[in-house]
Amino acid sequence: MIKEYSSIKNVSGPLLLVEGVSGAKYEELVEIYTGSGEKKRGRILEVNQDKALVQIFEGSTGIDVQNCRVRFLGKTLHIGVSTEMLGRVFDGLGRPKDEGPEIIPEAMRDVNGAPINPTARNYPDEFIQTGISSIDGINTLVRGQKLPIFSGSGLPHNRVAAQIVRQAKVLGKEEKFAVVFGAMGITFEEANYFIQDFTRSGALERVVLFLNLADDPAIERISTPRVAFTVAEYLAFEKHLHILVILSDMTNYAEALREISAARKEIPGRRGYPGYLYTDLASIYERSGRIKGKNGSITLIPILTMPEDDKTHPIPDLTGYITEGQIILSRGLYRKKVSPPVDVQQSLSRLKDKGIGKGKTREDHADLFNQLIACYARGKEAAELAVILGEAALSDRDKIYLKFAQVFEERYISQGEFEDRTIEQTLDLGWELLRMVPRTEMKRVRDEYLKRYYDQAPVDN
Numbered sequence: 001m002i003k004e005y006s007s008i009k010n011v012s013g014p015l016l017l018v019e020g021v022s023g024a025k026y027e028e029l030v031e032i033y034t035g036s037g038e039k040k041r042g043r044i045l046e047v048n049q050d051k052a053l054v055q056i057f058e059g060s061t062g063i064d065v066q067n068c069r070v071r072f073l074g075k076t077l078h079i080g081v082s083t084e085m086l087g088r089v090f091d092g093l094g095r096p097k098d099e100g101p102e103i104i105p106e107a108m109r110d111v112n113g114a115p116i117n118p119t120a121r122n123y124p125d126e127f128i129q130t131g132i133s134s135i136d137g138i139n140t141l142v143r144g145q146k147l148p149i150f151s152g153s154g155l156p157h158n159r160v161a162a163q164i165v166r167q168a169k170v171l172g173k174e175e176k177f178a179v180v181f182g183a184m185g186i187t188f189e190e191a192n193y194f195i196q197d198f199t200r201s202g203a204l205e206r207v208v209l210f211l212n213l214a215d216d217p218a219i220e221r222i223s224t225p226r227v228a229f230t231v232a233e234y235l236a237f238e239k240h241l242h243i244l245v246i247l248s249d250m251t252n253y254a255e256a257l258r259e260i261s262a263a264r265k266e267i268p269g270r271r272g273y274p275g276y277l278y279t280d281l282a283s284i285y286e287r288s289g290r291i292k293g294k295n296g297s298i299t300l301i302p303i304l305t306m307p308e309d310d311k312t313h314p315i316p317d318l319t320g321y322i323t324e325g326q327i328i329l330s331r332g333l334y335r336k337k338v339s340p341p342v343d344v345q346q347s348l349s350r351l352k353d354k355g356i357g358k359g360k361t362r363e364d365h366a367d368l369f370n371q372l373i374a375c376y377a378r379g380k381e382a383a384e385l386a387v388i389l390g391e392a393a394l395s396d397r398d399k400i401y402l403k404f405a406q407v408f409e410e411r412y413i414s415q416g417e418f419e420d421r422t423i424e425q426t427l428d429l430g431w432e433l434l435r436m437v438p439r440t441e442m443k444r445v446r447d448e449y450l451k452r453y454y455d456q457a458p459v460d461n
Contacts (some may be wrong), residue, residue, distance in 0.1 A: 002073055028075065081235075152303050181210065240295040
């Protein structure tokens, strides 16, 4: 039931306090009409007896306490969902942004969906090929997994995300695969890059793109990932698509959350972020996964820029607790013109063992990546020794590992932005690089795999 009030007490930033209300509910949608006739939207954040605290989506500019009316709509924020949303661009609240027609909804869904019940979850165990060797070969992405990308300001995380969107596929099955991309607080230049890149490559036809720009209200940023997940859930669990959700940048989301928390005068937690940051992030991340009896799935790659490249910052720290690993982009590798600059030593996919092996990638995959990481780590140690003692002081074996580490970064980690490597190409490249190291050093690979892949180099036609 719609109720209208003109008893606005005060305005503080994006928040509005209305008195004398009755029957108001948490998360209820609100419309605010200014004296000039402009309509703004908001939602109720808090109800205390006859007072309601309203969060305004478009910001409070132009609101005059004396001449404004507030309408309580008696419903929460819903979005109309449809398969027609594929190939379209929307703003952070799900309104068309590409000058296309309005979506005719097949269903209406509350954006405040619930996390997947743990007892209903199906364990992630199917390989997703991204075409990027440092992910597919070392930190494998598994369908239904939550695998964040930890980046830093100025690093090419957006380009990595765009490459994953273009190239991601499920192997061995003719299954429908789509991407829901939620961008929060990005610049117009970044938004234009995503739209043009997806359009040029043809990937846009299987992408639903939600764009919240840096000059859009921070309040809208709070709803963007929830709107994206609501669409993803419909496409995955009702239309049986396999959905890859990419959220960029979760740091901007957390900053918006901190801004709202400060306006509400809540007691701050670490570095001024609200104490419920962990719970709030979990309520988003845990909506991804696989459900027993459902053919569809949601795989999540949240991207966040670590302030000052600090892994212990609250946002990456708490994200690491909720998700199943992380892909870390290295500023040191980026300076060496390695792209994508994935730090394979610090990166980790906790579910990679479930998504690789015979029938999924190849039987030698696990042994191969263990040996590659061991040799690369030995090469990095040799590089540190060379800095201190000089390369001439290294043993012959250390020089071999030093050379291996350099070639590994140049040829395995680094690859073209439009280079889509199959998992076979990635694995064969790994064996090719291992042949730089004596066979006696292959201590992490079974002898049967050494005979099949190390000893028998492929013959070029």
